[in-house]
Amino acid sequence: MLGVEGGQSWALEHRDLLRAFAALPGEQRSVVVLIGVEDFSYLQAARVLGVPIGTVMSRLSRGRERLRHYLSGDVNRDQRGRNVELKRVK
Amino acid sequence: MTPPGRPIERDDLHARLDGQLPRDRIEDVDSYLTAHLEVEAEFSEYAAQREALRLAFAVQASEPIPARLRIASILQERQRRRYRQLAQIAAAVSLLVLGGIGGWAVRDLASPLGSLPPGAVARMVTADAIAAHRTFSVEARHPVEVDAGQEAHLVQWLSKRLGRQLVVPDLKAAGFRLMGGRLLPAEDRPAAQFMYQNGSGDRLTLYLRDGVGGETALRYDEEGGVGAFYWSDQGFGYAIAAKADRDLLLRIAELVYQQTSPNGAGAKIPPAPRKPS
Numbered sequence A: 001m002l003g004v005e006g007g008q009s010w011a012l013e014h015r016d017l018l019r020a021f022a023a024l025p026g027e028q029r030s031v032v033v034l035i036g037v038e039d040f041s042y043l044q045a046a047r048v049l050g051v052p053i054g055t056v057m058s059r060l061s062r063g064r065e066r067l068r069h070y071l072s073g074d075v076n077r078d079q080r081g082r083n084v085e086l087k088r089v090k
Numbered sequence B: 001m002t003p004p005g006r007p008i009e010r011d012d013l014h015a016r017l018d019g020q021l022p023r024d025r026i027e028d029v030d031s032y033l034t035a036h037l038e039v040e041a042e043f044s045e046y047a048a049q050r051e052a053l054r055l056a057f058a059v060q061a062s063e064p065i066p067a068r069l070r071i072a073s074i075l076q077e078r079q080r081r082r083y084r085q086l087a088q089i090a091a092a093v094s095l096l097v098l099g100g101i102g103g104w105a106v107r108d109l110a111s112p113l114g115s116l117p118p119g120a121v122a123r124m125v126t127a128d129a130i131a132a133h134r135t136f137s138v139e140a141r142h143p144v145e146v147d148a149g150q151e152a153h154l155v156q157w158l159s160k161r162l163g164r165q166l167v168v169p170d171l172k173a174a175g176f177r178l179m180g181g182r183l184l185p186a187e188d189r190p191a192a193q194f195m196y197q198n199g200s201g202d203r204l205t206l207y208l209r210d211g212v213g214g215e216t217a218l219r220y221d222e223e224g225g226v227g228a229f230y231w232s233d234q235g236f237g238y239a240i241a242a243k244a245d246r247d248l249l250l251r252i253a254e255l256v257y258q259q260t261s262p263n264g265a266g267a268k269i270p271p272a273p274r275k276p277s
Helices: A004-022 A026-037 A042-049 A053-071 B010-017 B023-035 B037-058 B071-098 B103-110 B118-136 B148-162 B246-260
Strands: B176-186 B189-198 B203-210 B216-223 B226-233 B236-242
Touching: A004 A026, A004 A053, A004 B037, A004 B118, A026 A042, A026 A053, A026 B037, A042 A053, A053 B010, A053 B037, B010 B023, B010 B037, B023 B037, B118 B176, B118 B189, B118 B203, B118 B216, B118 B226, B118 B236, B148 B176, B148 B189, B148 B203, B176 B203, B203 B246, B216 B246, B226 B246, B236 B246
Parallel strands: none
Antiparallel strands: B176 B189, B189 B203, B203 B236, B216 B226, B226 B236
Protein backbone atom coordinates (compact mmCIF):
# COMPACT_ATOMS: atom_id res chain seq x y z
CA MET A 1 0.00 0.00 0.00
CA LEU A 2 1.00 3.58 -0.47
CA GLY A 3 2.33 5.78 2.23
CA VAL A 4 0.44 8.99 2.88
CA GLU A 5 2.84 11.08 0.88
CA GLY A 6 2.76 8.79 -2.12
CA GLY A 7 -1.02 8.62 -1.94
CA GLN A 8 -1.34 12.36 -2.06
CA SER A 9 1.04 12.71 -4.92
CA TRP A 10 -0.71 10.01 -6.90
CA ALA A 11 -4.06 11.66 -6.25
CA LEU A 12 -2.65 14.92 -7.56
CA GLU A 13 -1.19 13.25 -10.62
CA HIS A 14 -4.56 11.61 -11.16
CA ARG A 15 -6.21 14.95 -11.08
CA ASP A 16 -3.69 16.59 -13.38
CA LEU A 17 -3.95 13.73 -15.80
CA LEU A 18 -7.73 13.81 -15.91
CA ARG A 19 -7.68 17.56 -16.24
CA ALA A 20 -5.22 17.39 -19.12
CA PHE A 21 -7.29 14.62 -20.62
CA ALA A 22 -10.46 16.69 -20.30
CA ALA A 23 -8.73 19.52 -22.13
CA LEU A 24 -8.11 17.39 -25.22
CA PRO A 25 -10.40 17.98 -28.19
CA GLY A 26 -13.36 15.61 -27.86
CA GLU A 27 -12.52 13.61 -30.97
CA GLN A 28 -9.02 12.86 -29.68
CA ARG A 29 -10.32 12.05 -26.21
CA SER A 30 -12.73 9.43 -27.52
CA VAL A 31 -10.01 7.66 -29.48
CA VAL A 32 -7.49 7.75 -26.64
CA VAL A 33 -10.07 6.24 -24.26
CA LEU A 34 -11.47 3.61 -26.59
CA ILE A 35 -8.05 2.35 -27.57
CA GLY A 36 -5.87 3.04 -24.56
CA VAL A 37 -8.34 2.31 -21.79
CA GLU A 38 -11.14 0.24 -23.28
CA ASP A 39 -8.90 -1.97 -25.44
CA PHE A 40 -10.83 -1.51 -28.64
CA SER A 41 -8.93 -2.49 -31.76
CA TYR A 42 -8.27 0.30 -34.24
CA LEU A 43 -10.86 -1.18 -36.53
CA GLN A 44 -13.47 -1.42 -33.79
CA ALA A 45 -12.82 2.17 -32.76
CA ALA A 46 -13.22 3.26 -36.38
CA ARG A 47 -16.58 1.47 -36.56
CA VAL A 48 -17.84 2.81 -33.26
CA LEU A 49 -16.92 6.39 -34.14
CA GLY A 50 -17.94 6.09 -37.78
CA VAL A 51 -14.63 7.36 -39.16
CA PRO A 52 -11.94 5.76 -41.35
CA ILE A 53 -9.17 3.88 -39.57
CA GLY A 54 -6.61 6.42 -40.80
CA THR A 55 -8.54 9.10 -38.94
CA VAL A 56 -8.49 6.97 -35.80
CA MET A 57 -4.71 6.66 -36.09
CA SER A 58 -4.11 10.34 -36.61
CA ARG A 59 -6.41 11.30 -33.73
CA LEU A 60 -4.69 8.79 -31.48
CA SER A 61 -1.28 10.09 -32.39
CA ARG A 62 -2.26 13.73 -31.97
CA GLY A 63 -4.12 13.03 -28.73
CA ARG A 64 -1.20 11.25 -27.11
CA GLU A 65 1.25 13.86 -28.28
CA ARG A 66 -0.90 16.66 -26.97
CA LEU A 67 -1.43 14.95 -23.64
CA ARG A 68 2.30 14.53 -23.30
CA HIS A 69 2.87 18.22 -23.87
CA TYR A 70 0.09 19.22 -21.50
CA LEU A 71 1.56 17.06 -18.80
CA SER A 72 5.04 18.41 -19.31
CA GLY A 73 3.56 21.92 -19.11
CA ASP A 74 4.53 22.64 -22.67
CA VAL A 75 1.22 23.19 -24.42
CA ASN A 76 2.64 25.19 -27.28
CA ARG A 77 4.76 22.45 -28.68
CA ASP A 78 1.89 20.37 -30.00
CA GLN A 79 2.63 20.78 -33.62
CA ARG A 80 6.39 20.64 -33.73
CA GLY A 81 9.17 18.40 -32.52
CA ARG A 82 8.01 15.59 -34.75
CA ASN A 83 10.56 13.17 -36.07
CA VAL A 84 10.82 13.84 -39.77
CA GLU A 85 12.00 10.34 -40.54
CA LEU A 86 8.58 9.04 -39.62
CA LYS A 87 5.98 9.22 -42.29
CA ARG A 88 2.42 9.28 -41.11
CA VAL A 89 -0.25 7.20 -42.75
CA LYS A 90 -3.01 9.67 -43.41
CA MET B 1 1.22 -9.80 -44.98
CA THR B 2 3.45 -6.82 -44.48
CA PRO B 3 6.40 -6.87 -46.85
CA PRO B 4 9.68 -7.00 -44.93
CA GLY B 5 11.73 -3.83 -44.85
CA ARG B 6 8.77 -1.45 -45.14
CA PRO B 7 9.74 1.81 -43.39
CA ILE B 8 8.58 2.13 -39.79
CA GLU B 9 5.82 4.70 -39.40
CA ARG B 10 4.33 6.33 -36.35
CA ASP B 11 1.23 4.20 -36.72
CA ASP B 12 3.42 1.12 -36.30
CA LEU B 13 4.84 2.49 -33.08
CA HIS B 14 1.40 3.21 -31.64
CA ALA B 15 0.26 -0.23 -32.75
CA ARG B 16 3.25 -1.75 -30.94
CA LEU B 17 2.23 0.12 -27.81
CA ASP B 18 -1.39 -0.97 -28.13
CA GLY B 19 -0.51 -4.59 -28.88
CA GLN B 20 -2.08 -4.28 -32.32
CA LEU B 21 0.99 -4.69 -34.47
CA PRO B 22 1.08 -7.76 -36.74
CA ARG B 23 3.42 -10.35 -35.27
CA ASP B 24 5.78 -10.31 -38.24
CA ARG B 25 6.33 -6.61 -37.81
CA ILE B 26 7.28 -6.58 -34.13
CA GLU B 27 10.92 -7.37 -34.61
CA ASP B 28 11.41 -4.56 -37.12
CA VAL B 29 9.72 -2.05 -34.85
CA ASP B 30 11.72 -3.12 -31.82
CA SER B 31 14.98 -2.83 -33.75
CA TYR B 32 13.92 0.58 -34.89
CA LEU B 33 13.24 1.66 -31.31
CA THR B 34 16.59 0.33 -30.13
CA ALA B 35 18.31 2.34 -32.84
CA HIS B 36 16.32 5.54 -32.25
CA LEU B 37 16.54 6.36 -28.60
CA GLU B 38 14.71 9.64 -28.88
CA VAL B 39 11.69 7.96 -30.41
CA GLU B 40 11.92 5.15 -27.88
CA ALA B 41 11.85 7.74 -25.08
CA GLU B 42 8.82 9.43 -26.58
CA PHE B 43 6.90 6.17 -26.85
CA SER B 44 7.90 5.15 -23.35
CA GLU B 45 6.19 8.33 -22.24
CA TYR B 46 3.08 7.35 -24.17
CA ALA B 47 3.22 3.95 -22.54
CA ALA B 48 3.36 5.54 -19.09
CA GLN B 49 0.58 7.95 -20.01
CA ARG B 50 -1.53 5.09 -21.29
CA GLU B 51 -1.10 3.08 -18.13
CA ALA B 52 -1.75 6.10 -15.92
CA LEU B 53 -5.01 6.74 -17.76
CA ARG B 54 -6.05 3.14 -17.28
CA LEU B 55 -5.45 3.51 -13.58
CA ALA B 56 -7.19 6.87 -13.43
CA PHE B 57 -10.24 5.47 -15.16
CA ALA B 58 -10.25 2.35 -13.06
CA VAL B 59 -10.08 4.58 -9.98
CA GLN B 60 -7.62 2.19 -8.46
CA ALA B 61 -5.10 4.31 -6.70
CA SER B 62 -4.00 1.54 -4.41
CA GLU B 63 -0.66 0.87 -6.02
CA PRO B 64 2.20 3.17 -6.76
CA ILE B 65 2.88 3.68 -10.43
CA PRO B 66 6.43 4.01 -11.66
CA ALA B 67 7.11 7.43 -13.11
CA ARG B 68 8.13 5.91 -16.41
CA LEU B 69 7.19 2.51 -17.70
CA ARG B 70 8.97 0.70 -20.48
CA ILE B 71 7.01 -0.43 -23.48
CA ALA B 72 7.81 -4.09 -22.81
CA SER B 73 6.21 -4.20 -19.40
CA ILE B 74 3.12 -2.40 -20.65
CA LEU B 75 2.73 -4.90 -23.43
CA GLN B 76 2.72 -7.87 -21.09
CA GLU B 77 -0.02 -6.33 -19.00
CA ARG B 78 -1.94 -5.45 -22.15
CA GLN B 79 -1.77 -8.94 -23.50
CA ARG B 80 -3.33 -10.36 -20.37
CA ARG B 81 -6.17 -7.86 -20.35
CA ARG B 82 -6.77 -8.24 -24.03
CA TYR B 83 -7.83 -11.84 -23.94
CA ARG B 84 -10.10 -11.21 -20.98
CA GLN B 85 -11.88 -8.41 -22.76
CA LEU B 86 -12.09 -9.82 -26.25
CA ALA B 87 -15.41 -11.57 -25.71
CA GLN B 88 -16.89 -8.49 -24.12
CA ILE B 89 -15.76 -6.26 -26.98
CA ALA B 90 -17.00 -8.70 -29.58
CA ALA B 91 -20.42 -8.62 -27.95
CA ALA B 92 -20.45 -4.82 -27.90
CA VAL B 93 -19.38 -4.56 -31.50
CA SER B 94 -21.89 -7.09 -32.75
CA LEU B 95 -24.61 -5.08 -31.03
CA LEU B 96 -23.35 -1.96 -32.74
CA VAL B 97 -23.39 -3.69 -36.08
CA LEU B 98 -27.00 -4.63 -35.50
CA GLY B 99 -27.62 -0.92 -35.71
CA GLY B 100 -31.21 0.15 -35.42
CA ILE B 101 -32.41 -2.75 -33.31
CA GLY B 102 -32.97 -1.56 -29.76
CA GLY B 103 -31.66 1.87 -30.61
CA TRP B 104 -31.44 3.28 -27.12
CA ALA B 105 -29.35 0.52 -25.58
CA VAL B 106 -27.00 0.56 -28.53
CA ARG B 107 -26.66 4.32 -28.23
CA ASP B 108 -25.39 3.95 -24.71
CA LEU B 109 -22.95 1.25 -25.67
CA ALA B 110 -21.74 3.35 -28.54
CA SER B 111 -20.97 6.21 -26.22
CA PRO B 112 -17.35 6.39 -25.15
CA LEU B 113 -18.65 7.30 -21.70
CA GLY B 114 -21.22 4.52 -21.54
CA SER B 115 -18.79 1.84 -20.46
CA LEU B 116 -16.58 3.88 -18.14
CA PRO B 117 -16.76 3.80 -14.35
CA PRO B 118 -19.22 6.42 -13.02
CA GLY B 119 -16.52 8.21 -11.02
CA ALA B 120 -14.42 8.81 -14.11
CA VAL B 121 -17.45 9.94 -16.10
CA ALA B 122 -18.43 12.33 -13.30
CA ARG B 123 -14.96 13.87 -13.30
CA MET B 124 -14.93 14.28 -17.06
CA VAL B 125 -18.40 15.76 -17.35
CA THR B 126 -17.82 18.09 -14.39
CA ALA B 127 -14.56 19.28 -15.96
CA ASP B 128 -16.41 19.90 -19.23
CA ALA B 129 -19.17 21.78 -17.41
CA ILE B 130 -16.66 23.99 -15.57
CA ALA B 131 -14.72 24.65 -18.76
CA ALA B 132 -17.94 25.58 -20.55
CA HIS B 133 -18.95 27.83 -17.68
CA ARG B 134 -15.61 29.63 -17.71
CA THR B 135 -15.75 30.09 -21.46
CA PHE B 136 -19.24 31.49 -21.82
CA SER B 137 -20.17 33.10 -18.49
CA VAL B 138 -17.71 35.94 -19.16
CA GLU B 139 -19.23 36.74 -22.56
CA ALA B 140 -20.73 40.20 -22.51
CA ARG B 141 -22.31 40.18 -25.97
CA HIS B 142 -22.89 36.51 -26.76
CA PRO B 143 -23.35 34.57 -23.53
CA VAL B 144 -25.98 32.37 -25.18
CA GLU B 145 -26.85 31.23 -28.68
CA VAL B 146 -30.60 31.44 -28.24
CA ASP B 147 -31.93 33.78 -25.59
CA ALA B 148 -34.72 33.27 -23.11
CA GLY B 149 -37.07 35.35 -25.24
CA GLN B 150 -37.37 32.31 -27.48
CA GLU B 151 -37.54 29.75 -24.72
CA ALA B 152 -39.94 27.42 -26.51
CA HIS B 153 -37.70 27.29 -29.56
CA LEU B 154 -34.63 26.90 -27.36
CA VAL B 155 -36.08 23.93 -25.50
CA GLN B 156 -37.39 22.29 -28.64
CA TRP B 157 -34.07 22.68 -30.44
CA LEU B 158 -31.86 21.43 -27.62
CA SER B 159 -34.25 18.58 -26.79
CA LYS B 160 -34.04 17.44 -30.37
CA ARG B 161 -30.26 17.61 -30.44
CA LEU B 162 -29.80 15.87 -27.09
CA GLY B 163 -32.37 13.23 -27.91
CA ARG B 164 -34.69 13.70 -24.96
CA GLN B 165 -37.26 16.20 -23.80
CA LEU B 166 -35.47 18.80 -21.70
CA VAL B 167 -36.96 20.79 -18.88
CA VAL B 168 -35.52 24.22 -18.24
CA PRO B 169 -35.61 24.57 -14.47
CA ASP B 170 -37.08 27.71 -13.00
CA LEU B 171 -34.53 29.11 -10.55
CA LYS B 172 -36.34 32.31 -9.58
CA ALA B 173 -36.66 30.96 -6.05
CA ALA B 174 -32.90 31.41 -5.80
CA GLY B 175 -32.98 34.74 -7.58
CA PHE B 176 -31.73 33.53 -10.97
CA ARG B 177 -33.48 34.10 -14.29
CA LEU B 178 -32.87 32.21 -17.49
CA MET B 179 -30.74 34.08 -20.04
CA GLY B 180 -30.80 31.38 -22.70
CA GLY B 181 -28.81 28.39 -23.83
CA ARG B 182 -26.41 26.93 -26.29
CA LEU B 183 -25.36 23.65 -27.83
CA LEU B 184 -21.86 22.40 -27.03
CA PRO B 185 -19.69 19.60 -28.35
CA ALA B 186 -18.90 16.66 -26.10
CA GLU B 187 -17.28 13.33 -27.01
CA ASP B 188 -19.55 11.84 -29.63
CA ARG B 189 -22.74 13.74 -29.04
CA PRO B 190 -23.85 17.24 -28.16
CA ALA B 191 -24.26 18.73 -24.71
CA ALA B 192 -26.41 21.71 -23.73
CA GLN B 193 -25.78 24.66 -21.49
CA PHE B 194 -28.44 26.90 -19.98
CA MET B 195 -27.27 30.16 -18.48
CA TYR B 196 -28.93 32.08 -15.67
CA GLN B 197 -28.22 35.45 -14.10
CA ASN B 198 -29.28 37.10 -10.86
CA GLY B 199 -29.94 40.76 -10.09
CA SER B 200 -26.28 41.39 -9.27
CA GLY B 201 -25.13 40.04 -12.62
CA ASP B 202 -23.78 36.76 -11.19
CA ARG B 203 -24.12 33.96 -13.68
CA LEU B 204 -24.60 30.26 -13.25
CA THR B 205 -24.81 27.53 -15.84
CA LEU B 206 -26.60 24.22 -16.03
CA TYR B 207 -24.79 21.70 -18.21
CA LEU B 208 -26.63 18.68 -19.56
CA ARG B 209 -25.61 15.66 -21.50
CA ASP B 210 -26.88 12.24 -22.35
CA GLY B 211 -25.12 8.89 -22.28
CA VAL B 212 -23.36 9.10 -18.93
CA GLY B 213 -24.64 5.82 -17.52
CA GLY B 214 -27.19 5.23 -14.74
CA GLU B 215 -27.25 7.24 -11.53
CA THR B 216 -24.39 8.92 -9.77
CA ALA B 217 -24.29 10.43 -6.32
CA LEU B 218 -24.06 14.18 -6.08
CA ARG B 219 -20.46 15.28 -6.13
CA TYR B 220 -18.77 18.63 -5.79
CA ASP B 221 -15.73 19.85 -7.61
CA GLU B 222 -14.05 23.19 -7.92
CA GLU B 223 -11.54 24.64 -10.27
CA GLY B 224 -10.14 28.15 -10.45
CA GLY B 225 -12.89 29.55 -8.26
CA VAL B 226 -15.71 27.91 -10.22
CA GLY B 227 -17.61 25.33 -8.19
CA ALA B 228 -19.83 22.64 -9.64
CA PHE B 229 -22.25 20.03 -8.41
CA TYR B 230 -22.68 17.03 -10.67
CA TRP B 231 -25.12 14.15 -10.57
CA SER B 232 -26.66 11.79 -13.07
CA ASP B 233 -30.18 10.51 -13.24
CA GLN B 234 -31.50 7.94 -15.71
CA GLY B 235 -28.43 8.15 -17.92
CA PHE B 236 -28.53 11.92 -18.11
CA GLY B 237 -25.76 14.00 -16.54
CA TYR B 238 -26.41 17.37 -14.86
CA ALA B 239 -23.84 19.87 -13.64
CA ILE B 240 -24.51 23.22 -12.01
CA ALA B 241 -21.51 25.54 -12.15
CA ALA B 242 -20.95 29.05 -10.82
CA LYS B 243 -18.52 31.25 -8.97
CA ALA B 244 -20.63 30.90 -5.89
CA ASP B 245 -20.36 29.32 -2.50
CA ARG B 246 -21.09 25.69 -2.06
CA ASP B 247 -24.29 26.18 -0.07
CA LEU B 248 -25.90 28.32 -2.73
CA LEU B 249 -24.87 25.86 -5.42
CA LEU B 250 -26.30 23.00 -3.41
CA ARG B 251 -29.62 24.83 -3.04
CA ILE B 252 -29.72 25.39 -6.77
CA ALA B 253 -28.79 21.80 -7.48
CA GLU B 254 -31.76 20.80 -5.34
CA LEU B 255 -34.10 23.11 -7.25
CA VAL B 256 -32.89 21.66 -10.54
CA TYR B 257 -33.23 18.12 -9.29
CA GLN B 258 -36.78 18.68 -8.10
CA GLN B 259 -37.81 20.02 -11.48
CA THR B 260 -36.05 17.46 -13.63
CA SER B 261 -36.42 14.25 -11.64
CA PRO B 262 -39.41 12.00 -12.27
CA ASN B 263 -39.80 11.93 -8.48
CA GLY B 264 -41.06 15.46 -8.77
CA ALA B 265 -41.21 18.44 -6.50
CA GLY B 266 -41.09 16.49 -3.28
CA ALA B 267 -37.75 14.98 -4.16
CA LYS B 268 -34.81 15.74 -2.00
CA ILE B 269 -31.51 15.97 -3.76
CA PRO B 270 -30.64 12.33 -3.89
CA PRO B 271 -27.46 11.17 -2.20
CA ALA B 272 -25.56 13.20 0.34
CA PRO B 273 -22.93 15.52 -1.09
CA ARG B 274 -19.51 14.03 -1.14
CA LYS B 275 -16.17 15.67 -0.74
CA PRO B 276 -14.21 15.57 -3.97
CA SER B 277 -12.22 12.39 -4.06
